[in-house]
Amino acid sequence: MTNNVLITGVGKRLGFVLAKHLLANKVNVIGTYRTDYAQLDELRDAGAVLYQCDFYQQASVDELIETILQHYSSLAGIVHNASDWLPDNADLPHSEIMQRMMAVHVSVPYQLNLALANLLQANASECSDIIHISDYVAEKGSKKHIAYAASKAAMNNMTLSFATLLAPKIKVNSISPALLKFNPDDDDAYQQKALSKGLIQTQAGFEEVIKAIDFIRSSRFMTGRNLHLDGGRHLK
Ligand SMILES: NC(=O)C1=CN([C@@H]2O[C@H](COP(=O)(O)OP(=O)(O)OC[C@H]3O[C@@H](n4cnc5c(N)ncnc54)[C@H](OP(=O)(O)O)[C@@H]3O)[C@@H](O)[C@H]2O)C=CC1
Ligand SMILES: Nc1nc2c(c(=O)[nH]1)N=C([C@H](O)[C@@H](O)CO)CN2
Numbered sequence: 001m002t003n004n005v006l007i008t009g010v011g012k013r014l015g016f017v018l019a020k021h022l023l024a025n026k027v028n029v030i031g032t033y034r035t036d037y038a039q040l041d042e043l044r045d046a047g048a049v050l051y052q053c054d055f056y057q058q059a060s061v062d063e064l065i066e067t068i069l070q071h072y073s074s075l076a077g078i079v080h081n082a083s084d085w086l087p088d089n090a091d092l093p094h095s096e097i098m099q100r101m102m103a104v105h106v107s108v109p110y111q112l113n114l115a116l117a118n119l120l121q122a123n124a125s126e127c128s129d130i131i132h133i134s135d136y137v138a139e140k141g142s143k144k145h146i147a148y149a150a151s152k153a154a155m156n157n158m159t160l161s162f163a164t165l166l167a168p169k170i171k172v173n174s175i176s177p178a179l180l181k182f183n184p185d186d187d188d189a190y191q192q193k194a195l196s197k198g199l200i201q202t203q204a205g206f207e208e209v210i211k212a213i214d215f216i217r218s219s220r221f222m223t224g225r226n227l228h229l230d231g232g233r234h235l236k
Contacts, residue, residue: 002124004075006030006068006116008108009082010050011037014133014180014206018081019043021210030072032064032082055082055108056100065115074122077129077217080109080155088146101151109155113162113172120170128170129217132159133209136178136230152176156226163224171223175212178230180204199232 005022009015010031016039019029029048033040040050049071053064084104086097113130120128137145138152156174163172181203182191195201212227228234 002028002072002074002076004028004030004072005077005079006032006075006112007079007081008032008055008112009034010043010048011035011040014209015081016040016043017206018079018210018213019048020046023047027076030068030075034082055104061108061111065111068116069119072119074124075116075119075128076123076125077131078112078116078120079131079133079213080105080112081133082108083133084148085145086148087144089144094147098147098150101147102154105148105151106154106158110158113158113166117166117170120166123169127168127220130162130166130170130172131213131216132156132172132174134159134174134176134226136176136228136233138176140233159226160224167223171216171219173216173222173224174226175209175216176226176228176230177204177209178233180206180209197233197236198230199235201231204229204231 005027007015007019007029010019011033019031023029023046031043031048031050032053033050034054044050051064051067054060082104084100086100088097090097109132132155134155135152137149138156142149159172159174166172179194208229212229
């Protein structure tokens with residue numbers, strides 16, 4: 001029985017660690033990357049099949065879909081992890097910022113879900129999964145990442161629509177983390193401010209999401225839901 005899981009954005013951080021975790025658990029990982037980091041060879045050596053795809057280039061997305069449909073007859077899951085955390089003051093026109101946020105967090109997951117639904121239906125086991133990796137700010141808003149937060153909110157709305165459309169075989173859920181892991185250029189002041197926003201004032205770590213993904217994949221009943229992994233931010 002094939003156990004193929006497509007993960008988008010496996011080049012670094014959560015996507016990379018998640019791919020390693022699933023490979024270690026005998027999952028056939030199909031990964032997409034934009035930048036070809038040296039560490040991707042670790043995934044290749046562990047058996048992952050990786051495809052380069054820039055979600056900002058529709059031709060690249062079309063090629064990815066065509067390639068997956070040609071090479072695979074079933075999928076056990078899709079994890080939409082790829083994401084670009086663009087601030088509204090990025091050195092781009094606001095029109096481009098919004099277009100990019102909607103492309104990577106909404107349009108491409110939408111296209112992949114519809115194009116690959118039959119492969120998810122063909123999965124031999126009882127259920128298949130679509131997991132949208134969203135963000136706590138989808139429900140809170142963000143004064144510095146307005147377009148990003150809006151696109152993650154749209155992603156959560158797609159969870160509701162696709163869960164209804166694809167039930168009962170395919171479960172569709174969101175995971176909404178906050179503060180998983182700082183980026184290297186986050187200074188101490190920023191880190192302290194970000195930590196102070198939660199009741200549990202620590203970085204969750206990527207393992208928090210990996211455990212949530214393992215739970216969702218083991219569930220036979222949860223669909224159309226949003227797992228909040230946010231350290232109690234909603235109560236501050
Ligand atoms: N880290 C955190 O604290 C939090 C993370 N999240 C969410 O969790 C998920 C993982 O987070 P994290 O690992 O930090 O994310 P990163 O921003 O570190 O990595 C995102 C990945 O997506 C890829 N990507 C970005 N833009 C594109 C594009 N246009 N086409 C194809 N791939 C692209 C990146 O590729 P490249 O390296 O080439 O740019 C990278 O591999 C994301 O969905 C994020 O929004 C939510 C809340 C908190
Ligand atoms: N694609 C990304 N999305 C987000 C990131 C990131 O690094 N890449 N980081 C965050 C932060 O954790 C923020 O919530 C607090 O610093 C949010 N989304």
